[in-house]
Amino acid sequence: MSPLTAARGAAGLAAVDDIEYGARFLGTLSLHEGRDPALLRHWAAVAAEFGAALAGDARAAHAGAANAGADSVQGDPVRGDSVRVVESTGGLERGLLARYTSRPPTIELYTDSVDAAERLVRAHGWREWFPAGSVRAAALAHEAVHERLHHGSERAVLKQALGHTALRLGRLRVLAHVAGAEELAAHAYAQSVCGLGRSPLLLSAALAASAAPAREK
């Protein structure tokens, strides 16, 4: 690929806004097949807002604990609590950057994907948005949110914010789970706690674009 083509590719990827990337992600889920793109954009925006707010809460709690002089400061907003982190390779092949499993609570970081993302950030001139080492931090923060949502009660708040109705019987209204919204919240959380200029979804798009020609072979 010539430098000019690469630059155009990078500019094209960066030209799409973060909410649109979120809507596109939701649109790839077969569960949302046929949904109005405007609704998907709305959900993407709400989920991003929720994730950012979650990051604010986590930072405040962490700062509070640190100021109180606790011996061991709990609730690291990037890494979460008591989660084991293991590193492995094979992420590029599987299309994964990181993975959280609840039994036992573990975050698996795919170092080959993280390195590839860092290389792309450098090649595309996105260092201002994604400082060196931020991909790893974002991956850890992203998975930490899944751990937090898995154990915590914040899911209900996200559901409330999304406001999608599963069933309405007179005055009774049952709110629906929106598949994929937690994933977008996790990206927004990672963006916020790691101080990234753009959503990690841009990295996903760049990695997918760089992997596409290899898949076509």
Add this chain to the structure above:
Amino acid sequence: MGIVILIIMAAGVAAMLTKKLPTAFALVLLGVVIAFVAGAPLTGENSVFDTVLQEGAPMLAATMIAILLGSWLGKLLDETGIAGTLVRKIVEFGGDRPTVVALGVLAVSTLIGTVTGSAPAAMLAGIIGIPAMIAVGIPKVTAAGTILMGIAAGMPFELPIWQFFSSALELPVPEVRGFMIKLFPFALFAAVMFVLVESRRRGVEHAWAFRTETPRTKAGKRRARLGDAPWYALLTPVVPLVLALGFDIAIIPSLLAGVVYALVTTTRPRDMNRRLLRTLYGGFEVAAAPITLFVAIGILLAAVKLPGAVDALAPLVKAVSPQNPVLFVVVFTVLVPLCLYRGPLNVYGLGAGIAGVLIAAGIYPAVAVLGITASYNQVFGVADPTSTQTVWSAQYAGVGPQQVMARTLPYVWFVALGGFCVTAATAL
């Protein structure tokens, strides 16, 4: 002579295992060779041409029609968005609790499993069900296994399967139904336990994936334009079942009623003809592979039922077939792995021929052979890494078929054990 036939059968299994020959071709070849070895003449009574090929090929015709109708109904469930709506509603209601979503998808898969089988059934439930489960945190192997266990739980009530066993084993449909009703609780229990135990053992899994695109098919785009199916259309999968099970209506009219119900509840009158034809032709495509297999199985069954083949095989098979009920259960349970990898006990392969020998030689009553074959079918339908539904589900979930086999085999082995116990207690 019996030994020669067994060696020929072993060679046939080897050809299927090594993929030197497609299963259907291997079975036809086996049928013809066995007939010649058993001393059948070319033409006339009990001959290769007239009996094995001419009468054998359409022996399972009723099954073929039932398979076609099941595939047609499956296509309608897909095109009208009925299957997709069922899964979508389950995720919307239970998405906060992954186990609830998995149990819901399991229930939908069970319903679909009563209508149609094989890869089309897995696709109907899995195209939306697998990504939906993965999206709420169900690990990929568990997601693929849930679809397969669900379809297998519905299999005892899959009307084309009733027709197959009825035609192949020459049993009246009510007898087949009677055994299947007894087998169903084991299949359902194992399926529910699979979801509960595996969810507990493996927990949830979330990944930052950078490749998430799902291929959009023509049917998918059409569904997308139509939106959700109305709630009363979601009852479609139970219509044939209620008619066949509750009202004793024959299999083909029951399936046709399902087709009509799906159509009238989802389609405007002016679009009905076009949709009916399009989905029927689509059903032919889906049913082509199983129908080919049933032609071949008919030929093999006709060959092993030739008097020469029965005389040659009966003493050998009798010598190794346990008559004691306890031994019966133990031996057939131990032999479960032989129905995997297109092995000799695969019901849709040489297993059908062995079943034919067991009945023709009078070694077991037909209903006991039904118990053996239906129990092995429960294993094959889920855990065989060469069966199309297992391969499709595993690959769609992004895991290997062997991983799915390893995870599901203990559960379906239990189902087979249950089936053998019921058979030993009621049919021996």
